[in-house]
Each structure stands twice: as C-alpha cells, then as structure tokens.
Amino acid sequence: MVVTDKKIYIETYGCQMNVADSEVVLGILGNEGYAPINSPETADLILVNTCSVRDNAEKRVHQRLTELRAYKQNNPEVLIGVLGCMAERLRTELIEKNNVVDIVVGPDEYRKLPKLVEDAYAGQRGIAVKLSRVESYDDITPLRTEGITAWLSVMRGCDKFCTFCVVPFTRGRERSRTLTSVVEEVRKLSEQGVKEVTLLGQNVNSYKDSNYDFTDLLQEVASVDRTMRIRYTTSHPQDMSDKLIEVMAKNDNICKYIHLPVQSGSDRILKLMNRTYTIDHYLNLMKKIRLAMPEVAFSTDIISGFPTETVEDHQMTLEVMKEVRYDGAYMFKYSPRENTKAWNMNDDVDDKEKGRRLNEIVLLQEAISNEINQSMIGKTVKILVENDSSRSSDDLMGRTDTNKKVVFPRGNALIGEYRTVTIERATAHTLIGTLTAGENA
Ligand code: SAH
Numbered sequence: 001m002v003v004t005d006k007k008i009y010i011e012t013y014g015c016q017m018n019v020a021d022s023e024v025v026l027g028i029l030g031n032e033g034y035a036p037i038n039s040p041e042t043a044d045l046i047l048v049n050t051c052s053v054r055d056n057a058e059k060r061v062h063q064r065l066t067e068l069r070a071y072k073q074n075n076p077e078v079l080i081g082v083l084g085c086m087a088e089r090l091r092t093e094l095i096e097k098n099n100v101v102d103i104v105v106g107p108d109e110y111r112k113l114p115k116l117v118e119d120a121y122a123g124q125r126g127i128a129v130k131l132s133r134v135e136s137y138d139d140i141t142p143l144r145t146e147g148i149t150a151w152l153s154v155m156r157g158c159d160k161f162c163t164f165c166v167v168p169f170t171r172g173r174e175r176s177r178t179l180t181s182v183v184e185e186v187r188k189l190s191e192q193g194v195k196e197v198t199l200l201g202q203n204v205n206s207y208k209d210s211n212y213d214f215t216d217l218l219q220e221v222a223s224v225d226r227t228m229r230i231r232y233t234t235s236h237p238q239d240m241s242d243k244l245i246e247v248m249a250k251n252d253n254i255c256k257y258i259h260l261p262v263q264s265g266s267d268r269i270l271k272l273m274n275r276t277y278t279i280d281h282y283l284n285l286m287k288k289i290r291l292a293m294p295e296v297a298f299s300t301d302i303i304s305g306f307p308t309e310t311v312e313d314h315q316m317t318l319e320v321m322k323e324v325r326y327d328g329a330y331m332f333k334y335s336p337r338e339n340t341k342a343w344n345m346n347d348d349v350d351d352k353e354k355g356r357r358l359n360e361i362v363l364l365q366e367a368i369s370n371e372i373n374q375s376m377i378g379k380t381v382k383i384l385v386e387n388d389s390s391r392s393s394d395d396l397m398g399r400t401d402t403n404k405k406v407v408f409p410r411g412n413a414l415i416g417e418y419r420t421v422t423i424e425r426a427t428a429h430t431l432i433g434t435l436t437a438g439e440n441a
C-alpha cells in the first residue's frame with residue numbers, strides 16, 4: 001500500500017471504549033502515513049466515531065454529519081467516514097440516506113480502514129461492519145494523545161444483554177486481550193511517563209485469558225509500576241468478586257473508586273432489565289466493599305422511566321441513592337433501542353414524566369455530591385496533576401485517588417506529579433484548593 005501524507009481528523013462520541021478505539025484507529029492509519037490533526041478545517045479524512053446507546057446520542061451525530069458536509073462542499077476530495085456503534089447499527093442506511101458519508105466501519109473492522117479509505121479516494125464508497133468473535137486489536141499500538149493518562153481496552157463486547165441496552169448488538173460477543181500483551185503495554189506506557197492507566201471493558205469481570213481472570217490481570221498490571229495509578233471500569237454488580245475487592249484493597253496504586261451501575265432501585269424493574277441482581281445483593285456488596293476500603297468512592301448509572309416504572313419504583317431509586325450516597329452519577333431517561341428486548345415492551349412512561357423523575361434524581365445526586373464535597377473542606381488530599389484547568393490558565397487540575405477533580409493555582413506544580421492540596425472550597429463537581437507547601441507527595 002502507498003504511504004500517504006494525508007491528514008486525518010477524528011471526533012469521538014460515546015463511552016471511553018470509543019475513545020480507546022479512536023486511538024487504535026489512529027494507530028492503524030498512522031502506520032500508513034496518516035497524521036492526526038485537531039480540527040476538521042484542513043483534514044483530508046474526517047472520521048466520526050459514534051455511539052448508539054440512546055436516541056439523542058445518535059441525533060447529535062446526524063446533526064454533526066450535516067455540519068461536516070460543508071467541508072466536503074469546500075473540497076470534494078475530503079472523505080467522511082462513520083465508525084463505531086452507529087456504523088454497526090445503521091450500516092448501509094448511513095450511506096444511502098446520507099450522501100455526505102463515504103465509508104462506514106463497525107468496531108471490529110478497523111484493520112480494513114486503510115483499504116477502505118484508499119478505495120473511497122478512487123471513488124468507491126465502502127462498508128465493513130462484520131462483528132468478530134476474536135478481534136481484540138491485541139497487536140495494534142494505539143496512538144495516544146491524552147498525555148499522562150491512558151485508556152486501555154482489555155476486553156471487547158458484552159454478553160449480558162440487559163434488556164434496554166444496544167451494546168451487545170453493536171459490539172458483539174465478549175472477548176479478551178491476552179494478559180501478557182496488556183501487561184507489556186502498561187510497561188511501555190510507564191516507560192513513556194504515563195502516570196495513570198484505566199483498564200476498560202463493558203463488563204471487566206468477564207475478562208478471561210486461559211486461567212487468568214480480571215483480578216489476576218489487575219494484580220499484574222498494578223505490579224508493573226507502583227508510581228502508576230490503576231483504574232478500571234465497568235464492573236457488573238452481579239459479578240464483582242471478593243477476590244477483586246481483596247486485590248483492590250491490598251494494592252495502594254489501584255484507585256479506591258468504583259463505578260458500579262445500579263440502574264434502578266426497584267427489584268421488579270431490575271428483573272425486567274435483566275440486571276440479574278437484587279437491591280439487597282447490591283447493598284450488601286457495597287457494605288462489603290466499604291468494610292474492606294473505608295475511603296472508597298462510588299459512582300453509578302441510573303435510568304429513569306423504564307417500561308412499567310411506577311412512581312413507587314422511582315421512589316425506591318431515590319431511596320437507594322440516599323442509602324448509598326454516591327459520590328457521582330450518570331443519569332439518563334430511558335430511550336428505547338431497536339433489537340433490544342425492551343424495544344418490544346410498551347414505552348409507557350411518557351417523556352414528560354421521565355423528565356420529571358430524572359430531574360428529581362439529578363437534584364438529589366447534586367445535593368449528595370455537594371454535601372460529600374463540602375465535607376472535604378479543610379482536608380489535605382493527594383492528587384495526580386493531570387492538566388491545565390479548563391477555566392483558567394493560572395490553574396491546574398488534578399484528581400484524587402477517589403476520582404474527585406481538584407483545581408488549584410499552579411504554583412511550582414507540574415503535570416504528571418503527585419502533589420498535596422488543601423481543600424478550601426467545593427461545588428458538587430469540583431474541589432478548589434491550594435498546594436501544600438514543601439515536598440511533592
Ligand atoms: N457496560 C456498562 C455501561 C454501558 S452503557 C454497564 O453495564 O454498566 C452506559 C449506561 O448507559 C448504562 O449503564 C445505562 O445506565 C445507560 N443506558 C444504556 N442503554 C440505555 C437506554 N436504552 N436508555 C437509557 N439509558 C441507557
């Protein structure tokens with residue numbers, strides 16, 4: 001294949017796995033000479049890595065494709081490609097209904113991108129959307145652009161089939177990377193100065209490489225470099241094992257932050273969702289985790305207005321939130337997705353009522369997050385300095401082990417250092433403080 005000097009711009013929607021996939025895509029195309037740039041204006045190839053999880057995620061992408069049409073009108077040589085979950089779900093529809101799209105590539109077909117792009121430049125629009133039982137991009141070096149933090153997919157796909165969720169259809173069956181290749185990649189990242197790695201999977205508990213499970217992988221990864229923070233997401237509440245809790249508790253560099261999506265506080269709704277746990281199980285699990293790691297922080301995902309959800313069911317969700325006191329939450333209105341089991345259930349909570357319930361959930365969470373953060377005032381916390389603050393160039397942003405954002409005047413601190421900060425003010429989403437004088441943490 002001819003190596004090119006073309007410029008590529010990629011825009012990413014959806015979950016962190018898509019962020020990691022975009023880096024894989026840049027890795028694959030980088031080998032052919034494509035150089036990444038940060039805006040679409042001068043790009044030869046514009047890729048949009050898409051999400052199908054809710055209808056509004058898809059609407060946003062359709063809207064964006066309409067906007068991107070302008071770049072093609074200015075320069076007919078520009079190619080536009082749709083990647084990711086919408087490519088998988090909508091396939092030919094994207095090319096047929098939308099004359100702005102030249103190539104459509106599903107999540108397991110990124111190795112074909114160089115060929116598809118080449119064909120498209122020769123006038124042949126192309127589609128590749130087969131799902132694979134084995135593809136894990138194990139041997140591809142992703143082109144990372146996030147500085148001192150890195151995402152690393154350790155497994156792909158999902159076999160859980162929660163009845164609301166399109167992911168098993170857009171990402172296909174579960175499969176894992178090898179333990180040795182993950183550990184090797186983490187070692188390389190450490191050598192490159194990366195300070196935090198987040199292991200990714202829709203359901204990391206299903207990780208499997210011959211006799212190794214996720215806890216073995218986590219232990220191995222944590223042992224690579226003790227100055228490197230290790231995070232992971234997502235663990236399914238049904239499958240989170242005692243062994244996982246133990247490995248987290250005994251490794252100081254595994255962050256004490258767990259995203260544990262509850263979805264609903266009602267056992268009846270959880271059953272309809274095929275979540276396979278009860279609230280009793282969930283709360284006991286949380287107790288066990290807190291006993292092993294008293295400092296742990298939790299976040300969750302919650303859906304409002306799943307089919308047949310009553311005001312009483314909704315109330316149970318609020319009760320669970322009050323009982324657990326999550327540090328943070330991602331909260332959504334139920335959105336029916338084609339092919340899922342729930343698609344055939346009657347979407348009987350009207351949009352206004354879904355919105356009203358969601359609003360109550362959001363307000364309660366804001367209040368809880370705010371209370372938890374206010375209680376941090378006066379405390380001194382250890383942070384990893386990650387970035388310039390988005391608000392002011394005088395400030396830096398770092399995170400605590402428990403994933404709380406901390407903003408502070410930069411002083412002599414550098415990105416990539418561990419420092420301590422004393423918290424002076426707090427909002428529901430951010431802690432604000434000043435560097436503690438003296439040594440690095
Ligand atoms: N694998 C992860 C999450 C994947 S999707 C897990 O199991 O937790 C992220 C979140 O989107 C889900 O946890 C759920 O809360 C939400 N979600 C998924 N499908 C949805 C739908 N059809 N409508 C509304 N929210 C949805």
Ligand code: SF4
Nearest residue numbers: 158160161162165167
């Ligand atoms: Fe979707 Fe459930 Fe799989 Fe998460 S575990 S990706 S919510 S099917």
Ligand code: F3S
Nearest residue numbers: 014015051052053085
């Ligand atoms: Fe969206 Fe696909 Fe992730 S549907 S949430 S981008 S797996």
